[in-house]
Amino acid sequence: EVQLVESGGGLVKPGGSLRLSCVASGFTFRTFTMNWVRQAPGKGLEWVSSISSGSSYIYYADSVKGRFTISRDNAKNSLYLQVNILRAEDTAVYYCARDFGGSGALDYWGQGTLVTVSP
Amino acid sequence: DIQMTQSPSTLSASVGDRVTITCRASQSIDSWLAWYQHKPGTAPNLLIYRASSLQSGVPSRFSGGGSATEFTLTISSLQPDDFATYYCQQYNSYPWTFGQGTKVEIK
Numbered sequence: 001e002v003q004l005v006e007s008g009g010g011l012v013k014p015g016g017s018l019r020l021s022c023v024a025s026g027f028t029f030r031t032f033t034m035n036w037v038r039q040a041p042g043k044g045l046e047w048v049s050s051i052s053s054g055s056s057y058i059y060y061a062d063s064v065k066g067r068f069t070i071s072r073d074n075a076k077n078s079l080y081l082q083v084n085i086l087r088a089e090d091t092a093v094y095y096c097a098r099d100f101g102g103s104g105a106l107d108y109w110g111q112g113t114l115v116t117v118s119p
Numbered sequence: 120d121i122q123m124t125q126s127p128s129t130l131s132a133s134v135g136d137r138v139t140i141t142c143r144a145s146q147s148i149d150s151w152l153a154w155y156q157h158k159p160g161t162a163p164n165l166l167i168y169r170a171s172s173l174q175s176g177v178p179s180r181f182s183g184g185g186s187a188t189e190f191t192l193t194i195s196s197l198q199p200d201d202f203a204t205y206y207c208q209q210y211n212s213y214p215w216t217f218g219q220g221t222k223v224e225i226k
Binding site: 105 | 120151153155157161162163164165168169174204206208210211213214215216217218219220
């Protein structure tokens with residue numbers, strides 16, 4: 001069974017940092033492109049970042065470019081998102097999601113981890 | 120960036136109704152479109168990929184259509200479990216973008 005389990009969220013002050021993690025199981029993690037997608041309270045889904053299977057290709061939404069860094073450790077079946085210089089508008093549930101066959105459709109998602117940015 | 124616009128934003132319907140949600144792209148995305156169902160407190164669920172391909176395990180009452188800039192998600196006979204928010208997503212080019220969502224409510 002495919003499972004994605006996020007962790008690392010929490011309450012942080014504006015300007016602060018967090019490292020989000022996503023541990024994968026039930027599939028060959030090293031062969032899949034992975035993504036982070038977020039949902040702010042009362043808002044829709046927003047794609048944040050993608051990383052290819054071997055970390056050669058990395059993409060970011062403009063809203064996080066220069067502040068967030070995606071990475072992965074295939075030996076540990078883990079995906080990460082380092083989130084820096086946090087703003088109130090980064091408050092959201094952050095989901096990791098698997099890319100379906102390298103196409104861009106996201107076929108498995110975790111339950112999400114909540115990041116709250118507040119003084 | 121490619122903008123995705125869904126309509127309507129909210130849809131009130133009854134069990135057994137046929138419902139259709141529309142998604143328009145600001146430029147052609149060929150058939151690189153997915154549809155998701157999302158319920159509060161749960162992970163989003165992929166329903167349709169490549170505009171019209173039904174994801175494994177998804178009931179056949181869901182169907183997708185369209186190409187280029189105009190797409191539809193149809194539920195042929197609405198079931199109680201289908202009351203949720205639905206999103207389209209383009210993956211023709213980065214940044215991937217989602218529509219704003221369509222909330223399907225009980226009438």
